[in-house]
Amino acid sequence: xxxxxxxxxxxxxxxxxAAQYARDNAGTLKETAGRVIDVEDxxxxxxxxxxxxxxxxxxxxxxxxxxGDAKETESDxxxxxxxxxxxxxxxxxxxxxxxxxxxxxxxxxxxxxVLFDKDDDPTIKEMPxxxxxxxxxxxxxxxxxxxxxxxxxxxxxxEGGPQGYDWLMVCLNRGGYKWVRHIDRLHYHDxxxxxxxxxxxxxxxxxxxxxxxxxxxxxx
Numbered sequence: 001x002x003x004x005x006x007x008x009x010x011x012x013x014x015x016x017x018a019a020q021y022a023r024d025n026a027g028t029l030k031e032t033a034g035r036v037i038d039v040e041d042x043x044x045x046x047x048x049x050x051x052x053x054x055x056x057x058x059x060x061x062x063x064x065x066x067x068g069d070a071k072e073t074e075s076d077x078x079x080x081x082x083x084x085x086x087x088x089x090x091x092x093x094x095x096x097x098x099x100x101x102x103x104x105x106x107x108x109x110x111x112x113x114v115l116f117d118k119d120d121d122p123t124i125k126e127m128p129x130x131x132x133x134x135x136x137x138x139x140x141x142x143x144x145x146x147x148x149x150x151x152x153x154x155x156x157x158x159e160g161g162p163q164g165y166d167w168l169m170v171c172l173n174r175g176g177y178k179w180v181r182h183i184d185r186l187h188y189h190d191x192x193x194x195x196x197x198x199x200x201x202x203x204x205x206x207x208x209x210x211x212x213x214x215x216x217x218x219x220x
Contacts, residue, residue: 031100031132033115035059039072046084046133047077048092048111051119052099062122084134091130096121108210136168144169147177 034050035058041047051074053059057067063178078099080088096115102108114128115121138157146152151171161167168182 002126029143031098031189033096033121034075034099034111036088036092037072037094039090039092041087043077044085044086045077046088048080048088049077050075050097050099050111052060053096058119058123075109079103079108079110080132081112082133084135085132088132089130092132095128095130096124097132113193138166144179147179149169149173149177152177209219 031078033053035053035056036048036050038049051072055073057070057072060070061067066090066146079102081100081102092114098112098115099109112132114131116124116127119126136155136157138159139145139162144156144158145154148171150162152173154171155170156169158167158169158179158181169179170182172178172180174180
């Protein structure tokens with residue numbers, strides 16, 4: 001009799017734990033993955049449609065679960081993270097991306113980085129050579145984060161920098177840690193180019209002013 005009561009108590013406790021788990025997770029959706037099948041977002045909001053991993057015949061079949069003639073269950077349009085205007089690259093098709101609820105709401109899903117896990121997903125043959133759209137942080141000129149060893153490799157956009165332009169900047173060690181600006185304009189003098197007779201003109205020289213600031217620019 002005592003043995004039966006003990007077993008009944010353990011069984012009841014297991015049921016209680018299962019019920020608590022169901023209550024805790026009701027209406028929620030954990031992070032998962034989806035295979036991108038459509039990037040032609042008619043609203044040009046960077047959205048995609050996917051086949052979620054849990055109902056993807058290709059994924060399930062590759063993991064030893066025969067699917068027969070099962071049809072793909074396609075999602076509605078899923079918003080990107082981060083948001084942007086336009087369409088995702090076509091090279092994102094058939095890639096698996098992270099799917100996650102927005103602010104814990106399972107009715108508002110967003111997608112993120114491209115996944116590469118051949119152990120979990122045998123359908124992945126090669127390392128992805130593309131990604132979803134990414135967005136860099138934007139800092140106003142004079143308000144950059146510190147240029148330090150800890151920030152080496154960080155990439156930002158400087159808003160309203162030299163000449164009032166925006167600049168792409170990378171934190172690098174250049175004889176001291178600096179935010180290094182990316183230069184994308186060709187600079188030359190007419191005298192450096194061949195004339196109509198293809199004769200070389202006398203070359204001219206000038207001084208160049210670096211747009212990279214002093215060491216630790218942007219620090220306090």
